[in-house]
Amino acid sequence: MYMFKYVLKRLGLMIMTFSIIMLICFVLIKLLPLSVPRALGEDPNLSYLRLEGRGYITNLVWKNGNVVGYDRVPILTQLWNYLVRIFTSGDFGVGITISEYKNAGVWDVFIEKLPPTILINIYSTLIGVPIGLGLGIFAALKKNKWQDQVINVIIILLVSVPSIVFALVIQYVFCFKLDWFPLLMESGTDYFSLAMFKSMFPAVFSLCLGSIAGYARFTRAELSEVLTNDYMLLARTKGLTRGQATLRHAMRNSMVVIFPSILSEFIAVLSGSLIIERMFSIPGVGGLYLDAINSKDYDFFMFLSGFYCLVGLLAGIIVDISYGFIDPRIRMGAK
Amino acid sequence: MEAFDINSIPQEKFEFVADRDIMHDKPLETKHVGYLRDAFRRFRRNKGSVVAAVIILLLVLFAIIVPFCTQYSVSYTDQMYYCAMPYNKAFENTSFWDGCKEVTQGKKTTRVFYAMGEESGHNAIKNQEYTVDDGNYTYRLNSIHKVGVIYKTLTPSEYEAIQEYQDKHDVQIIYPMVPTANRPTDATDKLDANYYFVTRSKGGKTEIVYGDDGWSITPAYGKYLVGETTNDGYTSKMRIEGDEGVTIDGEKYYYTYSRIAGAGYEVRVNYYEYYKYYHAEIARDGIKEPKFLLGCDSLGHDILTCLSSGARFSFIFAIVVAVVNMLVGAIYGSIEGYYGGKRDLIMERISDILSAIPMMIVITLLKYHMGGASHILVLFLSFFLTGWIGMASTTRMQFYRFKNQEYVLAARTLGAKDRRLMFKHIFPNAIGTLVTSCALVIPSMIYSEVSLTYLGIINLSTGNITSVGTLISSGQAVMSTFPHVALFPSLFLMLLMLSFNLFGNGLRDAFNPSLRGSEG
Numbered sequence: 001m002y003m004f005k006y007v008l009k010r011l012g013l014m015i016m017t018f019s020i021i022m023l024i025c026f027v028l029i030k031l032l033p034l035s036v037p038r039a040l041g042e043d044p045n046l047s048y049l050r051l052e053g054r055g056y057i058t059n060l061v062w063k064n065g066n067v068v069g070y071d072r073v074p075i076l077t078q079l080w081n082y083l084v085r086i087f088t089s090g091d092f093g094v095g096i097t098i099s100e101y102k103n104a105g106v107w108d109v110f111i112e113k114l115p116p117t118i119l120i121n122i123y124s125t126l127i128g129v130p131i132g133l134g135l136g137i138f139a140a141l142k143k144n145k146w147q148d149q150v151i152n153v154i155i156i157l158l159v160s161v162p163s164i165v166f167a168l169v170i171q172y173v174f175c176f177k178l179d180w181f182p183l184l185m186e187s188g189t190d191y192f193s194l195a196m197f198k199s200m201f202p203a204v205f206s207l208c209l210g211s212i213a214g215y216a217r218f219t220r221a222e223l224s225e226v227l228t229n230d231y232m233l234l235a236r237t238k239g240l241t242r243g244q245a246t247l248r249h250a251m252r253n254s255m256v257v258i259f260p261s262i263l264s265e266f267i268a269v270l271s272g273s274l275i276i277e278r279m280f281s282i283p284g285v286g287g288l289y290l291d292a293i294n295s296k297d298y299d300f301f302m303f304l305s306g307f308y309c310l311v312g313l314l315a316g317i318i319v320d321i322s323y324g325f326i327d328p329r330i331r332m333g334a335k
Numbered sequence: 336m337e338a339f340d341i342n343s344i345p346q347e348k349f350e351f352v353a354d355r356d357i358m359h360d361k362p363l364e365t366k367h368v369g370y371l372r373d374a375f376r377r378f379r380r381n382k383g384s385v386v387a388a389v390i391i392l393l394l395v396l397f398a399i400i401v402p403f404c405t406q407y408s409v410s411y412t413d414q415m416y417y418c419a420m421p422y423n424k425a426f427e428n429t430s431f432w433d434g435c436k437e438v439t440q441g442k443k444t445t446r447v448f449y450a451m452g453e454e455s456g457h458n459a460i461k462n463q464e465y466t467v468d469d470g471n472y473t474y475r476l477n478s479i480h481k482v483g484v485i486y487k488t489l490t491p492s493e494y495e496a497i498q499e500y501q502d503k504h505d506v507q508i509i510y511p512m513v514p515t516a517n518r519p520t521d522a523t524d525k526l527d528a529n530y531y532f533v534t535r536s537k538g539g540k541t542e543i544v545y546g547d548d549g550w551s552i553t554p555a556y557g558k559y560l561v562g563e564t565t566n567d568g569y570t571s572k573m574r575i576e577g578d579e580g581v582t583i584d585g586e587k588y589y590y591t592y593s594r595i596a597g598a599g600y601e602v603r604v605n606y607y608e609y610y611k612y613y614h615a616e617i618a619r620d621g622i623k624e625p626k627f628l629l630g631c632d633s634l635g636h637d638i639l640t641c642l643s644s645g646a647r648f649s650f651i652f653a654i655v656v657a658v659v660n661m662l663v664g665a666i667y668g669s670i671e672g673y674y675g676g677k678r679d680l681i682m683e684r685i686s687d688i689l690s691a692i693p694m695m696i697v698i699t700l701l702k703y704h705m706g707g708a709s710h711i712l713v714l715f716l717s718f719f720l721t722g723w724i725g726m727a728s729t730t731r732m733q734f735y736r737f738k739n740q741e742y743v744l745a746a747r748t749l750g751a752k753d754r755r756l757m758f759k760h761i762f763p764n765a766i767g768t769l770v771t772s773c774a775l776v777i778p779s780m781i782y783s784e785v786s787l788t789y790l791g792i793i794n795l796s797t798g799n800i801t802s803v804g805t806l807i808s809s810g811q812a813v814m815s816t817f818p819h820v821a822l823f824p825s826l827f828l829m830l831l832m833l834s835f836n837l838f839g840n841g842l843r844d845a846f847n848p849s850l851r852g853s854e855g
Contacts, residue, residue, distance in 0.1 A: 168810075172815075
């Protein structure tokens with residue numbers, strides 16, 4: 001019951017923060033001049049009509065078959081229209097300026113772009129977490145021996161060297177020099193084929209290096225602290241072998257800290273990495289976000305910003321709450 | 336017992352404490368070690384961090400000094416030297432860092448490159464050495480001299496100026512002209528001034544007409560009999576055929592050196608020599624020779640100049656932002672932490688919300704709203720808006736730790752005002768942590784800046800400023816053929832992040848007195 005109240009409180013606070021951020025974002029976007037495409041072969045009138053249909057502008061002034069003037073709807077009314085549409089029909093707007101997705105529903109495009117992003121991140125988590133944990137456990141058991149030192153150097157390298165550089169090196173070595181993997185991701189929607197996995201691999205590999213290093217460092221620090229505890233000595237005197245003691249007693253206790261971050265990683269798979277997606281030309285949400293930013297498509301920008309913001313907030317909350325569930329000693333938010 | 340008047344004790348009744356036999360307080364015999372000195376001593380013991388500090392220092396020196404030393408500027412660009420290879424005079428005789436790239440080509444391409452060296456003495460093929468294997472020629476191609484000669488149309492005054500320059504400096508810029516009739520017929524090869532020899536067209540492709548030995552070529556220059564006058568207006572004494580002219584079938588000929596095209600002269604100039612002439616006489620920008628220590632990028636920018644300027648910008652920018660963040664964060668955090676209560680609650684909510692806004696949203700909205708303004712300002716504001724919060728919460732934590740301690744109470748009893756208590760008595764405790772977090776924040780700021788410019792959201796490349804991210808992005812585009820363009824900026828970024836991380840960790844340990852004695 002106590003936990004339930006705490007979770008509710010945290011969720012309430014999160015929703016409040018989220019609403020305030022989105023409100024600020026919405027108002028700031030609506031204060032901007034309208035962004036209507038004027039490229040060759042495009043009819044701005046259509047865009048104006050579309051914007052009028054969405055309740056963003058009104059009182060169009062026509063002259064010689066062209067829109068020459070309009071009035072902006074008050075921002076709060078626009079916000080009301082926007083919210084009503086979201087909650088009654090799940091309609092987050094349409095693309096106005098983004099070149100590929102003119103007049104396409106924001107939600108539909110988003111759903112179409114989601115699978116590559118999620119898949120790449122899930123693969124990277126599935127590869128990165130076990131390797132990271134394994135390295136960390138190994139290093140903690142061999143603490144201050146040469147194996148530990150080697151792993152430490154690797155960890156420092158992986159943590160410090162930015163992913164931009166790693167991705168470049170991986171792309172150059174594996175895609176150009178050795179020619180093991182294709183340069184671009186396989187097109188089509190057959191996401192679970194072998195060719196698709198192979199084409200995703202360079203991106204997955206560059207992504208998981210970071211999480212390998214993170215988990216290895218984390219696990220090593222936690223586990224080596226737990227291993228020095230007195231109850232470990234008791235477990236050994238009780239007659240457990242070193243492996244048994246480590247597995248049954250030390251691992252469980254160090255997991256209290258490690259597990260929440262694994263959980264939050266599974267939330268964060270939704271957001272992915274803009275840099276990796278750009279570098280390996282992954283047709284994912286990140287690329288869509290960059291396109292929306294560069295072509296000033298406000299509906300797309302608004303929705304995707306909300307999405308990234310929500311993912312970030314949720315990941316934070318999951319970590320906090322899961323502490324309370326995993327370790328009964330921790331009473332979150334207790335006075 | 337004699338009673339004293341407490342207000343007037345006679346002097347002889349007093350005696351010095353030090354004259355008694357037991358002395359409780361002795362002066363310290365060891366040397367006093369201050370906080371900073373102690374931190375420095377512990378920092379010095381961490382070898383990795385010291386090495387990292389030295390590397391950082393070198394990188395900073397690189398960023399400060401190199402932009403003044405190179406002959407190029409950031410805005411300099413020359414498409415002819417697209418992706419030129421790195422060249423260092425000291426390595427000229429090795430096959431590494433010699434401004435050449437190993438290539439394998441067919442006979443025709445090879446022959447054209449070989450002919451460049453024959454004509455001008457500027458060897459496109461390094462030392463004119465090549466190996467043949469199964470009809471494929473392998474050699475090291477010089478990225479400067481492979482441009483060879485180009486057709487250029489000059490005004491009469493330019494034409495004369497170049498001839499004067501030729502006579503004065505004893506160099507050959509203008510090479511004999513190939514009449515339009517002798518040029519290849521293929522549309523693209525027709526514009527290539529390097530076909531100065533006899534060719535024929537076969538199946539729409541240009542073919543070289545070889546001599547009997549299968550390798551020699553015949554020049555196809557325009558010529559006229561010695562003694563005749565031509566209208567090419569060439570008076571320079573620089574002639575590749577010599578003063579005597581060239582003897583063909585017993586007749587002596589001179590080559591023509593230009594072709595009248597409209598109001599000007601079309602000439603074949605050796606681009607390397609023309610480049611030197613252009614920068615010395617016309618542009619007068621101090622560029623002596625096309626030499627690129629780290630090569631050129633895909634737009635013909637000098638990588639060394641761009642990289643060092645980008646690095647300088649990154650450093651200055653990161654330090655300025657970090658200092659501003661630290662100042663604002665320290666003041667905000669002090670007020671939060673010192674006063675506590677409702678004020679703390681409200682301020683904490685505000686910074687909570689600010690810190691939950693993803694950086695990308697802040698940057699994009701600022702960019703949209705500040706349309707015309709410089710992207711540097713956008714970047715600065717967005718880093719500032721999200722960056723000071725960390726500093727504020729660090730300061731706030733320190734204030735909570737120290738504000739209820741006895742010494743603060745003592746100072747308050749002595750009448751110290753709030754401001755004095757905050758900044759004289761409590762704040763110095765937070766300096767160590769703040770400096771450390773500053774050192775840890777600088778590399779992450781540089782990295783954010785690099786990734787934002789890489790993604791193209793922020794474009795800093797205006798005038799004399801560029802960013803490492805822009806360099807990486809342009810290098811990635813040509814990575815399959817010219818890896819060096821992406822290599823140098825990535826190497827710089829890698830070294831910087833690595834050493835800053837090690838340095839920051841060392842600093843954190845050094846400024847944490849609770850670790851004293853725990854390390855071996």
